[in-house]
Amino acid sequence: xxxxxxxxxxxxxxxxxxxxxxxxxxxxxxxxxxxxxxxxxxxxxxxxxxxxxxxxxxxxxxxxxxxxxxxxxxxxxxxxxxxxxxxxxxxxxxxxxxxxxxxxxxxxxxxxxxxxxxxxxxxxxxxxxxxxxxxxxxxxxxxxxxxxxxxxxxxxxxxxxxxxxxxxxxxxxxxxxxxxxxxxxxxxxxxxxxxxxxxxxxxxxxxxxxxxxxxxxxxxxxxxxxxxxxxxxxxxxxxxxxxxxxxxxxxxxxxxxxxxxxxxxxxxxxxx
Amino acid sequence: xxxxxxxxxxxxxxxxxxxxxxxxxxxxxxxxxxxxxxxxxxxxxxxxxxxxxxxxxxxxxxxxxxxxxxxxxxxxxxxxxxxxxxxxxxxxxxxxxxxxxxxxxxxxxxxxxxxxxxxxxxxxxxxxxxxxxxxxxxxxxxxxxxxxxxxxxxxxxxxxxxxxxxxxxxxxxxxxxxxxxxxxxxxxxxxxxxxxxxxxxxxxxxxxxxxxxxxxxxxxxxxxxxxxxxxxxxxxxxxxxxxxxxxxxxxxxxxxxxxxxxxxxxxxxxxxxxxxxxxxxxxxxxxxxxxxxxxxxxxxxxxxxxxxxxxxxxxxxxxxxxxxxxxxxxxxxxx
Numbered sequence: 001x002x003x004x005x006x007x008x009x010x011x012x013x014x015x016x017x018x019x020x021x022x023x024x025x026x027x028x029x030x031x032x033x034x035x036x037x038x039x040x041x042x043x044x045x046x047x048x049x050x051x052x053x054x055x056x057x058x059x060x061x062x063x064x065x066x067x068x069x070x071x072x073x074x075x076x077x078x079x080x081x082x083x084x085x086x087x088x089x090x091x092x093x094x095x096x097x098x099x100x101x102x103x104x105x106x107x108x109x110x111x112x113x114x115x116x117x118x119x120x121x122x123x124x125x126x127x128x129x130x131x132x133x134x135x136x137x138x139x140x141x142x143x144x145x146x147x148x149x150x151x152x153x154x155x156x157x158x159x160x161x162x163x164x165x166x167x168x169x170x171x172x173x174x175x176x177x178x179x180x181x182x183x184x185x186x187x188x189x190x191x192x193x194x195x196x197x198x199x200x201x202x203x204x205x206x207x208x209x210x211x212x213x214x215x216x217x218x219x220x221x222x223x224x225x226x227x228x229x230x231x232x233x234x235x236x237x238x239x240x241x242x243x244x245x246x247x248x249x250x251x252x253x254x255x256x257x258x259x260x261x262x263x264x265x266x267x268x269x270x271x272x
Numbered sequence: 273x274x275x276x277x278x279x280x281x282x283x284x285x286x287x288x289x290x291x292x293x294x295x296x297x298x299x300x301x302x303x304x305x306x307x308x309x310x311x312x313x314x315x316x317x318x319x320x321x322x323x324x325x326x327x328x329x330x331x332x333x334x335x336x337x338x339x340x341x342x343x344x345x346x347x348x349x350x351x352x353x354x355x356x357x358x359x360x361x362x363x364x365x366x367x368x369x370x371x372x373x374x375x376x377x378x379x380x381x382x383x384x385x386x387x388x389x390x391x392x393x394x395x396x397x398x399x400x401x402x403x404x405x406x407x408x409x410x411x412x413x414x415x416x417x418x419x420x421x422x423x424x425x426x427x428x429x430x431x432x433x434x435x436x437x438x439x440x441x442x443x444x445x446x447x448x449x450x451x452x453x454x455x456x457x458x459x460x461x462x463x464x465x466x467x468x469x470x471x472x473x474x475x476x477x478x479x480x481x482x483x484x485x486x487x488x489x490x491x492x493x494x495x496x497x498x499x500x501x502x503x504x505x506x507x508x509x510x511x512x513x514x515x516x517x518x519x520x521x522x523x524x525x526x527x528x529x530x531x532x533x534x535x536x537x538x539x540x541x542x543x544x545x546x547x548x549x550x551x552x553x554x555x556x557x558x559x560x561x562x563x564x565x566x567x568x569x570x571x572x573x574x575x576x577x578x579x580x581x582x583x584x585x586x587x588x589x590x591x592x593x594x595x596x597x598x599x600x601x602x603x604x605x606x607x
Contacts, residue, residue, distance in 0.1 A: 015413065034398050099394065
């Protein structure tokens with residue numbers, strides 16, 4: 001990290017700020033284009049939560065059926081929204097990082113004068129952008145076909161919370177990306193992503209899960225993101241939102257710490 | 273089809289060779305005019321590097337001078353890639369120092385003057401050629417205009433193609449374009465033509481020569497002697513992490529051409545050395561090793577003077593053989 005930050009500091013000193021900003025912008029833009037054209041990523045991260053929502057939120061449910069203080073169609077925007085955010089963030093960061101560092105591309109970039117932080121920022125920006133796309137689609141579907149009545153202000157708040165909630169999972173993705181191989185990345189992410197989201201009540205509302213799972217869910221980060229989103233539509237578990245924020249922030253820091261260890265281990269292998 | 277094409281291909285190859293010869297002459301002349309090399313701009317001093325138990329480089333001293341094209345020649349696993357990684361700041365020497373433009377290659381300021389072409393297993397495939405170049409150009413303070421980069425790497429016609437659609441030769445040219453787009457002063461090209469067919473290889477050679485014509489400094493690694501011969505001002509032969517020979521391509525070739533006679537004989541070195549046509553004689557354990565342009569007259573003479581001569585072995589020191597003779601067989605080393 002020392003070497004990277006020296007390089008970064010130098011990068012700022014030799015480059016006008018506008019030029020640095022341009023690099024961050026282009027890095028993010030091309031990361032986005034790369035993934036958008038990569039159907040495996042763009043279609044699956046968007047279509048899975050949307051399909052689930054259409055199936056369980058719109059098709060299989062009578063309009064206006066109540067759950068947890070709101071309608072199913074509204075409830076599921078928040079929970080499948082969290083599910084979609086988690087997928088977009090994990091796959092957006094971990095699979096790209098694992099492949100690029102495992103197959104030599106990251107090394108080409110590191111040999112160039114690219115500010116290292118621009119690389120990670122682009123990956124996080126990608127995760128957040130796709131998160132925003134997924135949540136917006138769910139909102140649009142819910143309002144158009146699911147009889148969801150949500151004031152603009154609440155819809156905006158829901159979107160903002162979920163997109164901000166992308167950050168802990170981007171951090172988690174960076175941590176995973178440093179510890180899995182290029183070929184096992186997708187399998188590893190699914191192995192973490194799917195059970196974690198199911199046990200956090202993102203597929204089936206939390207109150208329908210067995211009591212034991214409901215207890216365990218308190219230790220799972222996706223649960224806390226879903227609860228923050230649900231509280232906007234008045235369907236949370238009536239816990240203090242501070243608890244959820246603290247859990248997510250703590251989890252983010254933990255993941256960044258792990259990612260940092262991976263980063264240093266990687267540099268150590270090649271630098272040391 | 274093959275028969276009808278053979279003629280034109282031959283003509284084309286000959287024309288290519290003539291062109292290369294002319295370019296080489298120009299280059300030699302330019303070098304003479306500019307004196308014996310410029311200032312040292314990149315150097316390894318007593319640099320060692322190991323990966324676990326494997327010693328990739330052993331106390332290597334190596335310098336690249338401004339304006340020259342140096343080929344680091346060696347078999348796979350000789351330590352070529354490790355040397356390049358040290359120069360690029362992608363690896364740190366276990367001992368010794370690395371200097372590029374008087375600084376440390378991990379400094380961004382130094383890196384803005386360096387271009388690098390590395391061996392990559394996979395490049396993001398859904399970005400277009402011009403997009404890849406646009407992104408890398410943005411890292412440098414004074415990049416070349418896109419059109420110029422495209423022209424220098426012969427990519428104009430495929431600039432809108434996605435990387436994944438390109439052939440092997442085209443992919444290498446894109447990586448080459450990424451190395452030169454920032455208009456760096458020195459370029460490190462790690463095995464730029466590995467795995468390419470003859471035509472793609474020659475095309476890339478032309479492009480590398482154009483860089484030198486623009487006053488750039490180039491260090492390239494290769495395990496093709498022919499490539500080092502065709503491009504380099506100076507060849508440094510490396511094997512098992514050690515530099516074992518260094519000189520102009522002509523010197524390297526001269527030191528190894530002709531034939532090598534090996535035999536066990538009671539004749540003294542002085543007598544053999546006095547024979548007409550003998551270039552060099554040395555004693556290797558109980559045998560004599562004689563280097564000559566033509567083996568037969570000398571063998572005749574030797575047998576006449578020493579009927580008890582035994583263990584006669586004649587090897588031709590062609591270019592590839594010479595290279596193998598220089599490097600020996602390689603093992604236990606990493607790239």
